Amino acid sequence: QVQLVQSGAEVKKPGASVKVSCKASEYTFTSYDINWVRQATGQGLEWMGWMNPNSGNTGYAQKFQGRVTMTRNTSTNTAYMELSSLKSEDTAVYYCARGRWEAPLLLEYWGQGTPVTVSS
Amino acid sequence: EIVLTQSPGTLSLSPGERGTLSCRASQSVSSSYLAWYQQKRGQAPRLLMYDASTRATGIPDRFSGSGSGTDFTLTISRLEPEDFAVYYCQHYRGSRGTFGGGTKIQIK
Numbered sequence: 001q002v003q004l005v006q007s008g009a010e011v012k013k014p015g016a017s018v019k020v021s022c023k024a025s026e027y028t029f030t031s032y033d034i035n036w037v038r039q040a041t042g043q044g045l046e047w048m049g050w051m052n053p054n055s056g057n058t059g060y061a062q063k064f065q066g067r068v069t070m071t072r073n074t075s076t077n078t079a080y081m082e083l084s085s086l087k088s089e090d091t092a093v094y095y096c097a098r099g100r101w102e103a104p105l106l107l108e109y110w111g112q113g114t115p116v117t118v119s120s
Numbered sequence: 121e122i123v124l125t126q127s128p129g130t131l132s133l134s135p136g137e138r139g140t141l142s143c144r145a146s147q148s149v150s151s152s153y154l155a156w157y158q159q160k161r162g163q164a165p166r167l168l169m170y171d172a173s174t175r176a177t178g179i180p181d182r183f184s185g186s187g188s189g190t191d192f193t194l195t196i197s198r199l200e201p202e203d204f205a206v207y208y209c210q211h212y213r214g215s216r217g218t219f220g221g222g223t224k225i226q227i228k
Contacts, residue, residue, distance in 0.1 A: 047217035
């Protein structure tokens with residue numbers, strides 16, 4: 001069955017960058033968009049952006065423009081989300097999620113989440 | 121940009137009762153692009169419903185979705201113990217995903 005396995009928890013200082021990975025298996029990686037969603041403790045879901053693993057094309061939420069970069073490695077079926085200039089408000093669980101073929105932003109499969117803590 | 125407002129914020133119900141959750145959009149959306157997700161404590165969200173009223177694979181038929189335009193509803197006909205969770209609606213058309221703020225169903 002489709003699996004998305006994310007990298008482990010991260011602790012970063014303010015101003016640093018974090019790069020989270022999402023390894024896909026049991027489907028054709030380049031056929032479905034990968035989205036990233038984050039969730040601060042006790043808060044709701046916040047969509048960050050999408051990436052097309054085939055073309056490398058991306059689309060980011062305005063809030064994260066200039067700070068987020070989504071990339072991929074098609075030889076290892078892995079998607080990456082890098083967030084720079086970290087602030088304490090970026091402390092959250094970060095999820096990758098696979099879209100459906102006909103609806104790339106409809107999130108059918110999710111990774112287990114990667115906790116990121118930003119603290120001095 | 122479409123804003124989704126969910127109500128109520130918290131719903132206190134007993135097992136076996138009916139749960140009705142609302143999702144209101146700031147402008148009319150095509151019902152073909154409205155989804156609902158369930159999130160249990162400590163877990164990733166799970167897709168429940170898409171196209172406003174189509175259940176995702178494996179979702180029991182006590183869950184139903186309805187609505188059009190700006191008003192959408194998720195109904196759980198008889199709450200089971202595993203249904204106590206947080207529910208989010210999402211608009212998934214275009215190039216920007218948008219989530220509502222969520223409704224928590226808690227045990228009364």
